[in-house]
Amino acid sequence: MGFSIYYTAKRDTPLTPVESQRIDAIVxxxxxxxxxxxxxxxxxxxxxxxxRRYETSRLTGAEVFSGATALPDNKPLAMHKGARHWIECLSGWAVC
Structure with a gap:
């Protein structure tokens, strides 16, 4: 059995090209x-x-960013390490 994290960001205005480039750099x-x-x-x-960042064509409503990533699960604490890693990534782009 595997575990994944799913992420979605919503707001009233779409990402600007600069914001999108910043997100790409962080990822x-x-x-x-x-x-x-x-x-x-x-x-x-x-x-x-x-x-995994979903294509903009998959976004709905006010979504500006969405995706999912499976967490590693082959060793003790692997999921914890994976979740921490991707949460740090997501936290980094959330402030752009």
Whole structure:
């Protein structure tokens, strides 16, 4: 059984291009692709999944940002570490 976090941000105005670029930069700074690529062939480390931001075409109503990411779950405290990592990422962009 796996666990995922789902995230949605809503407001009355759409993101500006500058805000969207800032979010992309923050997400990139928290990227775990190297960990994903290392785990796949070796099984070493956590079974991370990359941060997933839904396409704007999937947004509804006042949503300006939405996505979901599975948490690692292959070691003790892996989910805790994964949740903490992605919450820090989400907290970083929430202040842009």
């Amino acid at each position: 990139q700074s928290f990227d775990v692709i190297a960990d994903v690529e290392r785990y796949a062939p070796t099984g070493k480390g956590l079974n991370w999944e990359s941060f």
